[in-house]
Amino acid sequence: MKRSVFRALMIATCLMGYAFPGSARAEEKGHGHGAGPHDGTLTDWGGGAYHVEFTVDHGKKEATVYIIGSDEKSPSPIKAQTIQLFIDDPETELDLVAKPLPGEAAGLSSRFVGSHATIGIVKEFSGTISGVVEGTPYTGDFKEEPHGAHGHGHAHGHSHGDDDALVWRGEPRQHAGLEIKLGHHGKKLHGGKEVEPAVSITRGGQPVSDAKVFNALVAKDGTTVLVREVATTYEPTTDEEPAHYAQGGLIIPKGTTEAIVRFRIVPAAGDATTFDMVIPVE
Numbered sequence: 001m002k003r004s005v006f007r008a009l010m011i012a013t014c015l016m017g018y019a020f021p022g023s024a025r026a027e028e029k030g031h032g033h034g035a036g037p038h039d040g041t042l043t044d045w046g047g048g049a050y051h052v053e054f055t056v057d058h059g060k061k062e063a064t065v066y067i068i069g070s071d072e073k074s075p076s077p078i079k080a081q082t083i084q085l086f087i088d089d090p091e092t093e094l095d096l097v098a099k100p101l102p103g104e105a106a107g108l109s110s111r112f113v114g115s116h117a118t119i120g121i122v123k124e125f126s127g128t129i130s131g132v133v134e135g136t137p138y139t140g141d142f143k144e145e146p147h148g149a150h151g152h153g154h155a156h157g158h159s160h161g162d163d164d165a166l167v168w169r170g171e172p173r174q175h176a177g178l179e180i181k182l183g184h185h186g187k188k189l190h191g192g193k194e195v196e197p198a199v200s201i202t203r204g205g206q207p208v209s210d211a212k213v214f215n216a217l218v219a220k221d222g223t224t225v226l227v228r229e230v231a232t233t234y235e236p237t238t239d240e241e242p243a244h245y246a247q248g249g250l251i252i253p254k255g256t257t258e259a260i261v262r263f264r265i266v267p268a269a270g271d272a273t274t275f276d277m278v279i280p281v282e
Contacts, residue, residue: 037073038066043129045138050076052129054085054142061119063087065096065129067110075101077108083131085114092118137230139249166198166241169277176270178203178211182263182277185246189281192254197261197277199232199245207243209234212266217250220258222276227251229264256281 036042040055051068063085069076082095096112104110126143168183181200189195197215201208211234217227232248235241252259259279266272 036066036068038064040064040066041125041142042068042072043140043142045129045131045133045140046136050078050133050138052140052142054125054127054129056119056125058119060115061117062113062115063094063096063119064099065112067112067131075104075110077101077104077110078131078133079107080109080112080131080133083112083129085127085129087118087125087127089126090118092116164196166244168198168200169279173275175265175273176267178208178267178270180265180275182261182275184261184277184279189252189279191252191256191281194249194251195261195279196246196249197232197263199263199265200242201245201265207237208267209236209243210268211245213245213248214264214266215248215250216262216264217252218260218262218276219256220260220278222260226253226256226259229262252281 036051036053036055038053038055040053042051042053044050045052045067048070051070051072053066053068055064055066056062057064065083065085067076067078068074077100081098084093085096086093094114094116096114098109099111099113100109101111126141128139128141130137130139132138164185165187166183166185167187168181170182173180173182179202183198183200185196185198195217199213199215201211201213213232214229215232216225216229218224219226227250230248230250232245234245235243235247237243250261257280259281261277261279263275263277264272265275
C-alpha cells in the first residue's frame with residue numbers, strides 16, 4: 001500500500017467522516033529534541049501535549065514507539081490497540097501493536113511494537129507516526145540522524161523553508177466582517193505527498209484566533225471527496241509567518257493533476273461559510 005493510500009485510509013478510519021476539534025500535528029517548527037529516555041528519536045504530538053519516541057532493533061527488524069508526556073521523560077499510556085508508522089525509505093507502513101509496560105492499567109499502553117523485513121535495511125530513518133487519543137487524531141514527523149559518539153537521533157518538526165513556504169492563492173475573501181486569505185504550505189505540490197492548507201483570518205487588520213477552520217480535499221469535479229474533512233489549529237504570528245490556521249494536512253492521491261481544497265470556516269459570531277481553492281499538482 002502506498003503512503004498516500006495508507007494515510008488517506010488512516011484519516012478516514014480515524015475520523016469516520018467528521019472532524020474532531022482537537023485534531024493536531026507536530027507544532028514545533030524547526031525545533032529538534034534530543035534522544036528520548038529509551039535512547040530513541042523524539043518528536044511531538046499536538047505541540048507537546050504528547051511526545052512519541054521512535055526506537056529500532058535492527059537485529060530483530062523491530063520498531064518500538066513509546067508515548068511520553070509533556071516532560072519528555074515519563075510514560076503516558078493511551079487507550080489504543082494500535083498506532084501507525086510510516087517510514088520514508090524504503091517505503092514501509094505498518095501498524096504497531098500495544099505492548100503495555102509493566103504496571104500499566106488494562107486497556108492502556110505507552111509502548112507499541114511492530115516488525116517488518118525492511119526495518120533492518122537502513123541505519124537512519126525518517127517518517128510519520130500517527131494515532132488517535134480520546135477521539136483526537138495526532139500525527140508527528142520524525143527524522144533520525146547520527147549525533148555524537150552514540151548516534152542519538154533528533155526529530156524535527158516541518159521546516160518552513162522554501163519547500164514549506166506559505167503560498168496564498170487568489171484574492172482575499174470577505175465574510176461576516178472578516179478578511180479571509182486561502183493558501184497552503186509549499187511552493188510545489190505533488191501527488192502522493194501531503195498538502196497543508198492554510199487560512200489567514202483578520203478583522204480590521206488584526207488576526208482572528210477564535211474561529212474554527214476545517215478543510216477537505218475534493219476532486220476537480222467538485223463532488224468526489226478525496227480526503228474527508230479535518231480540523232486545523234490556530235498558529236499565532238511568528239518571526240517567520242503571519243498568524244494563520246494550519247496543521248490539517250491532506251494526502252494528495254498519486255496521479256492527481258488538479259484538486260480542490262474545500263475550506264469550511266465557522267466564525268465565533270456569524271454563519272459558517274465554505275470556500276473552494278483549486279490547487280495544481282505535479
